Amino acid sequence: MTTVQERRKKAKKDALLFGAVSCALYAGAFVYADAMVTMFAKGGMYTMLPIVTVFLFSYVHGNFAGSVWTALGIEASAKAGRKTDKADAAKRTDSRNRATVTA
Amino acid sequence: MHDMLAENLRFVDLTLVGVLFLFFVGFVGGLVSGFIGSGGAFVLTPGMMSLGVPGPVAVASNMCHKFPKALVGAIKRYKYGQVDIKMGLIIGVSAEIGVQLGIQVQKFILEQWGQAGSNLYVSVAFVFVLVTVGSFVLKDAIATKRDGGEEKVTMLAKRLQAIELWPMMNFKGSGIRISFWFTAPVGLAAGLLAATIAVGGFAGVPGMIYIIGLSSLMASATELVVAFVMGLGGTMVWAFYGMVDIRLTLIILAGSLFGVQLGAIGTTYVKDYAIKFVMATIMLIVAVSRGLAMPKYLKQLDVLNWDGGLIDILSKVSFGLMCFALLVGAFIILKAMILGRRAERQLEMQGSAAARA
Numbered sequence: 001m002t003t004v005q006e007r008r009k010k011a012k013k014d015a016l017l018f019g020a021v022s023c024a025l026y027a028g029a030f031v032y033a034d035a036m037v038t039m040f041a042k043g044g045m046y047t048m049l050p051i052v053t054v055f056l057f058s059y060v061h062g063n064f065a066g067s068v069w070t071a072l073g074i075e076a077s078a079k080a081g082r083k084t085d086k087a088d089a090a091k092r093t094d095s096r097n098r099a100t101v102t103a
Numbered sequence: 104m105h106d107m108l109a110e111n112l113r114f115v116d117l118t119l120v121g122v123l124f125l126f127f128v129g130f131v132g133g134l135v136s137g138f139i140g141s142g143g144a145f146v147l148t149p150g151m152m153s154l155g156v157p158g159p160v161a162v163a164s165n166m167c168h169k170f171p172k173a174l175v176g177a178i179k180r181y182k183y184g185q186v187d188i189k190m191g192l193i194i195g196v197s198a199e200i201g202v203q204l205g206i207q208v209q210k211f212i213l214e215q216w217g218q219a220g221s222n223l224y225v226s227v228a229f230v231f232v233l234v235t236v237g238s239f240v241l242k243d244a245i246a247t248k249r250d251g252g253e254e255k256v257t258m259l260a261k262r263l264q265a266i267e268l269w270p271m272m273n274f275k276g277s278g279i280r281i282s283f284w285f286t287a288p289v290g291l292a293a294g295l296l297a298a299t300i301a302v303g304g305f306a307g308v309p310g311m312i313y314i315i316g317l318s319s320l321m322a323s324a325t326e327l328v329v330a331f332v333m334g335l336g337g338t339m340v341w342a343f344y345g346m347v348d349i350r351l352t353l354i355i356l357a358g359s360l361f362g363v364q365l366g367a368i369g370t371t372y373v374k375d376y377a378i379k380f381v382m383a384t385i386m387l388i389v390a391v392s393r394g395l396a397m398p399k400y401l402k403q404l405d406v407l408n409w410d411g412g413l414i415d416i417l418s419k420v421s422f423g424l425m426c427f428a429l430l431v432g433a434f435i436i437l438k439a440m441i442l443g444r445r446a447e448r449q450l451e452m453q454g455s456a457a458a459r460a
Contacts, residue, residue, distance in 0.1 A: 043345030058171030
């Protein structure tokens with residue numbers, strides 16, 4: 001089971017990694033902004049270019065943003081998680097004893 | 104067609120202030136979208152237009168940022184058990200037809216009346232939809248809060264669910280069984296609106312709540328799936344005509360991906376009717392804002408002969424009101440989130456104190 005500290009530590013690492021890649025992508029996009037705008041405005045054969053671009057940016061920058069919030073301790077209410085756990089627990093019909101480890 | 108549209112359109116020069124403005128609006132727009140399922144666009148589209156971006160480029164660039172943002176928000180809210188994926192996909196596909204219809208209308212208006220006519224059409228649609236739907240949703244939110252805060256399925260939704268009209272569909276996510284013929288019009292209206300003012304959610308979310316019978320929480324989360332499906336389809340058409348200004352899209356996306364995830368987190372701390380409150384409040388303020396911007400376009404079309412100074416003042420007040428709507432929306436969401444977190448922490452501390460005792 002992941003503790004809050006472990007989760008935040010991983011989020012900090014992810015934020016640094018995805019943040020660096022996101023910065024590089026944005027820097028590249030604005031260095032070549034004029035060329036990109038001209039090419040994407042052609043439409044027709046170039047229709048997929050803006051779509052592929054935003055998918056790439058949203059994956060990298062989306063992971064960065066999510067990791068930043070988690071690293072800052074801004075996370076969903078514990079109730080949101082507990083609801084799902086309860087629903088899953090209710091679905092369990094196997095009444096056999098579960099294996100446990102006693103340390 | 105493509106050449107003619109391209110000749111009518113110009114990509115604006117971006118200043119640092121413009122970039123920071125778009126980032127900020129993107130963040131708050133994302134926050135609102137993550138919370139109520141849509142709504143960022145109604146601020147972003149006029150926001151870009153106020154920077155001098157032509158209406159269709161503003162709608163296209165906004166739509167191009169909307170679908171990846173909606174995808175990120177939908178994934179986040181799915182983890183909280185709030186999304187009915189099947190419902191979202193079905194409404195999204197029917198909304199695609201509405202989007203295509205809306206795009207044809209926009210193109211026709213641009214060809215007939217040029218840029219001012221297109222801007223005026225977008226503003227009129229904004230005011231009409233936001234006033235009508237916003238007033239209804241606000242009235243309902245006040246009534247729900249007065250009755251104890253628990254949402255009830257509307258009589259209309261119950262009656263529609265009881266009608267056995269082939270093909271009937273079961274939605275496991277929300278536990279609803281309803282005919283396809285009652286979900287399709289909701290999607291169609293959402294798509295038509297999305298292609299016009301880039302905010303399909305103001306037809307989609309109320310439609311899912313009042314016609315289909317979803318809770319506000321689930322409707323707003325499912326709307327993100329709808330927004331993804333129709334945003335992707337709509338973007339493909341706009342991109343085909345070369346209307347997407349990728350710089351605007353990427354700047355807005357930078358802010359909105361932070362906002363949408365924060366908004367999604369915020370939904371886990373509030374009651375359902377809070378979503379209606381936020382939606383209605385912002386809609387009504389922005390409706391007034393867009394109403395004040397209309398004389399400018401009417402003058403450009405020689406329909407109105409008001410003094411230029413007065414029109415300038417009205418445009419500035421309109422812009423100020425739009426910013427006010429943004430701040431009000433952000434304030435309500437963040438306040439609800441902070442209060443919810445504080446209450447949860449207090450409960451946790453009381454729980455651990457009781458366990459120690």
